[in-house]
Amino acid sequence: MLDQNLFINDYEETKRRLIRKKVAVDQIEEIRQAILDRKAFIGEVDGLRAEINEKSKQVGILFQQGKKNEAEEIKLSVPKLKEVLAVKEEEFKKVDEKRMQLLLRVPNLPDDNCPDGFSENCNMVLRVEGYEKSDYEGKKFKPHWEIGQDLGIFDPERAAKLSGAMFALLKGDGARLHRALIQFALSINSERNEEILPPHFVRPDMMMGTGTLPKFEEDAYRFRDDDLWAIPTGEVPLTNMHAGEILSIEDLPKRYMAYTVCFRREAGSAGKDTRGMQRLHEFHKVELVRLCSPEMVKGEFELLVSDAERPLKMLGLPYRVLDLCGGDVTFSSTRVHDLEVYSPGTESWLEVSSIGIFSDFQTRRGNSRFRRSDKDKPEFLHSLNGSGLAAPRVWAAIVEHGYQPDGSVRIPEVLVPFMGGQTEIRSP
């Protein structure tokens, strides 16, 4: 959530930046008005409360002095005030609720360093690593689902039988390769990041905290009988770990990583680039989250990008780094770099990590703060996150790139220790 004072003290600038993020002008005006309306009400309501408090205090004092009649007289004058207050409070509640709902649905301000533009076509390729066009041009590569089915390590039919479309079932060495990937990602990041194993179901306010609710309600799974949501990413529990707390600056930055399952309804994306392991309702991921002070953000962002790139480099996969344009930067973030691995089987770039800066947008919602010293006021933490390794798509890339003419799949060297020394996957 944005600081509402931005709409009062820095309105033109805020408007300019929100427009870059495709927010309609009248929506911005509406928010400003709601904030002003609320401010007007709060003074009136507070004044009435003060008056009632004062009279009640008088009643108590008069009773103790034995001045019963005077006390009764004041007592009778209060209900009228309370009626007025009740009406005002009712209106105030409406105005305040409207303000809140509007604010919760406004995206974060994009950083001015984001390229201009409103669609993914305007995203800028910052660099391409390990990719030679000539390696792929004019050649035909098998998609991972074919290779996987031939080797008996990937079974989409049974996954569909059990759970429906966009679920995966890995078998034998396929499952083992997946497990190796997770172990590998956790191992190489363990020096810098503290490993967390969080709950996978969270309260609604935690989903609110990362900006997932209320805007993206249709994309998350919720339980019918309990007021809990299945996390769409480890970002949700990690970013909210210190909700309601005030950390000391000496504890910063907090660098967390978590291996979690991620649950996504993927509403509206059925049928589109969903074959094989490209898009799943349930997938496994190692997530990296940083909580820090504002001046640490720049450095942490660079570290995060390099942490997210490292596994791709080590696995020898070709990938590129995108700088998302202002209009394509996600709801809660100010700046985003995407890592996309090249999938020769689908002849496309698959997003495997989205590294974002969220400023205090998420932490204001979750009320996660820090203090510079005993004398300083608490300030909101700043948060960042990115995938350390999104298992299914990396799995797909490894299978496609490691595919050998004899039908086997070569395991990248760095994964071999995590595969118990196994160097390739063959049909049994």
Added chain:
RNA sequence: GGAGAGGUGGCCGAGCGGUUUAAGGCGCACGCUUGGAAAGCGUGUGUAGGCUUAACCCCUACCGAGGGUUCGAAUCCCUCCCUCUCCGCCA
């Protein structure tokens, strides 16, 4: 799931309808004292919002959360959440 106990400031802990403006203590900060320190004494010590916007003062809300009763609620009533103890169930 059943029975019971409890949730009060950074921490401990009193208050169970009205000078509570939340006692007292610990911790912390500053000052006095001292050759220096400890002890002692004194002062201060939350968050958010409003007003001012340089600060103070003042006002409002906050005693797990949300409702209710009352002129007045930390205190009484209802619902929910969490923690602890015992029982039951269970990987």
